[in-house]
Amino acid sequence: MQGSDTKKLNLPLDKPEAESLRAGDRVLLTGEIYAARDAAHQRMYGIISECEAAGEDPRSGLPFPLEGAAVYYMGPSPAPPGKVIGSAGPTTSGRMDKYTPGLLDMGLKVMIGKGKRNTSVNDAIVRNGCVYLAAVGGAGALLSKCIKRSEVIAYDDLGAEAVRRLYVEDFPAIVVTDSTGKCLYA
Amino acid sequence: MRDLDVSEITKNVKEMCIEANIFMEEDMKEAIYKAYDTESSEVGRSVLAQLKENMKIAENERIPVCQDTGMAVVFLDVGQDVHFTGGDITEAVNEGIRQGYTEGYLRKSIVSDPFQRENSGDNTPAVIHFNIVPGDRVIITLAPKGFGSENTSRIFMLKPSDGIEGVKKAVIDTVTEAGPNACPPFVVGVGIGGDFEKCAIMAKKALTRHAGIKGSLGSLEKELLDRINESGIGPAGLGGSVTALAVKIETFPTHIAGLPVAVCMCCHANRHKQRSL
Numbered sequence: 001m002q003g004s005d006t007k008k009l010n011l012p013l014d015k016p017e018a019e020s021l022r023a024g025d026r027v028l029l030t031g032e033i034y035a036a037r038d039a040a041h042q043r044m045y046g047i048i049s050e051c052e053a054a055g056e057d058p059r060s061g062l063p064f065p066l067e068g069a070a071v072y073y074m075g076p077s078p079a080p081p082g083k084v085i086g087s088a089g090p091t092t093s094g095r096m097d098k099y100t101p102g103l104l105d106m107g108l109k110v111m112i113g114k115g116k117r118n119t120s121v122n123d124a125i126v127r128n129g130c131v132y133l134a135a136v137g138g139a140g141a142l143l144s145k146c147i148k149r150s151e152v153i154a155y156d157d158l159g160a161e162a163v164r165r166l167y168v169e170d171f172p173a174i175v176v177t178d179s180t181g182k183c184l185y186a
Numbered sequence: 187m188r189d190l191d192v193s194e195i196t197k198n199v200k201e202m203c204i205e206a207n208i209f210m211e212e213d214m215k216e217a218i219y220k221a222y223d224t225e226s227s228e229v230g231r232s233v234l235a236q237l238k239e240n241m242k243i244a245e246n247e248r249i250p251v252c253q254d255t256g257m258a259v260v261f262l263d264v265g266q267d268v269h270f271t272g273g274d275i276t277e278a279v280n281e282g283i284r285q286g287y288t289e290g291y292l293r294k295s296i297v298s299d300p301f302q303r304e305n306s307g308d309n310t311p312a313v314i315h316f317n318i319v320p321g322d323r324v325i326i327t328l329a330p331k332g333f334g335s336e337n338t339s340r341i342f343m344l345k346p347s348d349g350i351e352g353v354k355k356a357v358i359d360t361v362t363e364a365g366p367n368a369c370p371p372f373v374v375g376v377g378i379g380g381d382f383e384k385c386a387i388m389a390k391k392a393l394t395r396h397a398g399i400k401g402s403l404g405s406l407e408k409e410l411l412d413r414i415n416e417s418g419i420g421p422a423g424l425g426g427s428v429t430a431l432a433v434k435i436e437t438f439p440t441h442i443a444g445l446p447v448a449v450c451m452c453c454h455a456n457r458h459k460q461r462s463l
Contacts (some may be wrong), residue, residue, distance in 0.1 A: 075253060136240075
């Protein structure tokens with residue numbers, strides 16, 4: 001998705017960098033991102049809810065530090081021998097909407113997926129100066145080439161839905177919702 | 187009668203799972219290439235350029251075009267003069283799925299129970315539609331279906347008075363609501379008539395119809411395709427002139443009181459393979 005205006009970004013993004021992005025900007029990401037989708041989000045949400053009910057800080061129970069982190073809604077196909085990862089494109093972000101505002105309030109900075117988000121997520125993006133990016137759905141083989149390292153760091157029992165720490169280089173994405181709340185989708 | 191050992195079914199289903207997920211059908215490839223040539227928006231063209239590149243990488247590196255290698259949908263048209271030997275035909279299909287998804291490094295995306303949600307570990311079971319037909323051949327059509335698009339499919343139990351305009355509205359509304367979530371440019375399968383489940387199965391089966399085979403409602407297919415492409419949703423939902431690659435309609439007689447319409451949304455990969463044994 002490269003164009004003449006493509007911006008190269010190194011992760012993690014700080015607040016001014018995240019807030020400087022605008023809906024429609026095309027970016028190439030380099031750095032660490034965490035892959036997590038439905039079942040992992042459900043577990044993280046459960047931990048946060050339990051800790052809040054008990055008056056405890058949930059951070060130590062979560063599989064990765066949320067502060068400044070980038071999450072990629074993705075469950076890869078298995079890595080064939082000799083490859084870092086299998087096909088690795090984005091899944092539909094809207095299924096994570098229920099769990100997302102809380103994560104953004106706790107410091108999550110960047111989300112990468114595809115498709116529409118609800119009003120609660122958009123509000124939390126603005127409230128926290130975050131950014132929501134889309135990668136091209138169905139381009140899993142192409143996107144896998146940008147993933148240079150992959151390791152399962154939590155919830156191994158979930159298989160494709162385990163939490164993975166990825167290192168990406170020049171991973172192509174487009175800003176869908178920026179920190180002012182502007183959304184690229186009609 | 188012609189004897190056919192079910193191990194032949196297993197072997198072919200296994201190979202078809204791997205092929206369908208790595209090598210897109212020629213008609214779908216051509217549709218993506220044509221879309222790239224005709225797309226009017228720059229961002230849309232850049233998305234389609236990625237999809238072209240994606241198909242090449244998948245083939246060259248033998249990895250799936252999409253990480254969601256789907257729930258395996260199998261249409262089995264069984265000639266009435268075929269006698270299956272050597273075991274249970276349903277289990278033979280599922281064994282093919284098991285072997286294909288394991289040996290082909292395809293993602294296992296099936297949970298054994300909709301509430302417990304524990305992964306079955308081998309992508310079984312498949313959804314199998316048996317159909318008894320004349321002759322002594324078995325035609326296997328295998329279509330792995332991802333749920334980014336499947337989740338946006340809809341059924342409408344319209345009234346006869348809603349007529350063809352109601353059908354068009356159902357299709358356009360479904361596509362509009364699906365938007366960027368279902369990985370446009372889409373292929374849209376539509377089943378009209380029959381009853382609740384018949385129209386849904388027709389809509390799914392329509393997706394597997396080769397681009398070269400025209401449906402009986404070609405003019406309606408074209409009108410809907412044009413209207414969908416006027417929506418401006420575009421590739422990846424980022425805006426553009428190519429929102430769908432094809433609309434495929436199947437019809438069946440229905441009841442005097444009803445006009446069922448199913449709209450099965452499919453992404454740009456629209457994976458399917460067919461073999462005749």
